[in-house]
Ligand SMILES: Nc1ncnc2c1ncn2[C@@H]1O[C@H](COP(=O)(O)OP(=O)(O)OP(=O)(O)O)[C@@H](O)[C@H]1O
Ligand SMILES: O=P(O)(O)OC[C@H]1O[C@](O)(CO)[C@@H](O)[C@@H]1O
């Protein structure tokens with residue numbers, strides 16, 4: 001057999017109707033490690049996968065010198081800009097950042113991500129984000145639109161604001177917001193909202209989204225019909241996995257129709273469940289807010305006789321908020337996440353550990369992610385408007401089971417349950433998220449002007465990059481139960497294995 005890396009990217013887009021699961025399927029590579037050139041093949045394949053889709057793939061469009069420069073800004077800062085040759089602030093299309101930076105010695109190393117059994121070092125480069133010297137749009141002719149979809153997330157307004165500022169810096173005059181997510185494209189009662197520096201100036205001071213959010217909505221072809229009717233040239237889509245799957249389907253449909261439209265995503269999720277990125281905006285703020293709830297649960301538990309504080313945090317399939325809030329608060333005895341199954345009853349069960357904590361410490365504080373322990377609850381087929389499965393309430397279930405258990409064994413226990421679900425995501429962004437939002441918003445605009453479409457922008461190993469959407473939405477990013485971070489969390493809580 002001719003040795004080679006076989007990687008097929010299979011994109012299945014069901015444009016005409018709403019689909020529930022992520023509609024991008026990536027086939028795993030089959031690699032023949034006996035091939036002396038396997039690394040070269042792997043890298044070629046990787047480069048193909050991470051190549052950024054560009055308007056020139058489908059259209060005969062020519063670049064022009066950019067209007068974005070910080071070298072000689074006019075008093076109005078209106079992008080009437082500088083002779084670009086005198087400014088070295090542009091990112092070259094061949095600039096790259098390393099996606100993976102650890103060289104693992106063995107597949108048994110904590111958190112190892114190895115390609116071959118010897119854990120060979122294989123460089124995996126992704127594209128650096130930022131302004132290019134050449135652009136593919138005439139700024140004064142551009143109509144740009146922004147839409148925010150899915151659940152709320154701290155920082156949405158910060159990103160909207162920076163997108164508007166940066167578009168204006170290029171010289172764009174026609175900027176609109178689409179109201180209430182994808183729904184706003186097709187609902188006649190929802191008008192486009194004109195956006196400008198003046199309109200967005202102070203929106204970062206409040207949480208939520210100036211434009212509103214929603215789940216569900218029209219079909220992809222109806223959305224693209226609307227983009228065509230509204231004559232939108234650039235679409236900035238702020239949302240999570242579902243929103244990005246939608247954005248990619250919109251991009252594909254625009255390509256099919258040979259429309260000159262740049263669709264650029266900005267990943268938004270407090271759950272931090274987007275692949276390949278260090279973190280998504282809103283996550284840090286959510287963790288900080290979650291800590292307040294944990295702190296209250298701790299105080300309640302400490303002040304009660306045999307107090308047990310129980311806090312449920314968001315995280316439908318990924319336990320990052322629960323893990324990080326447990327780590328940062330330092331007040332959690334037991335952290336439960338969707339990635340690590342647990343049992344309540346029996347000799348190694350959680351209830352027995354709680355008994356031990358009450359006996360030895362007189363109190364206990366538990367943090368549970370909403371997606372944890374779903375196997376302990378009755379299954380339901382219910383889904384939300386976007387097709388996401390409606391989860392059972394693990395927080396309420398645990399509260400009941402803990403109360404029942406202590407009553408049964410005749411030990412008093414005072415259980416205080418806190419569910420701060422919507423409080424952790426309705427607040428405004430903290431300082432680190434505000435910076436992240438600023439950079440991502442600016443980079444989204446640079447990406448669109450550079451002619452890319454079907455891309456998203458994120459932070460990898462502290463460097464800002466562009467990634468093709470299919471690579472980040474193929475599955476939700478999850479906590480690796482063999483990662484150093486999860487081990488650190490276990491070291492901090494001192495919890496047992498509840499198997
Ligand atoms: N596979 C998909 N293809 C096309 N559109 C999708 C897909 N999944 C979801 N969408 C659309 O994207 C929007 C947001 O999806 P969803 O409600 O799942 O939120 P999300 O972007 O994943 O954010 P969150 O992190 O808040 O869940 C909805 O309007 C939904 O209809
Ligand atoms: O109640 P809503 O608005 O559907 O949002 C709930 C979901 O939002 C998320 O926070 C993601 O934004 C999930 O963790 C959670 O399941």
Ligand SMILES: [Mg+2]
Nearest residue numbers: 240241242388
């Ligand atoms: Mg989602």
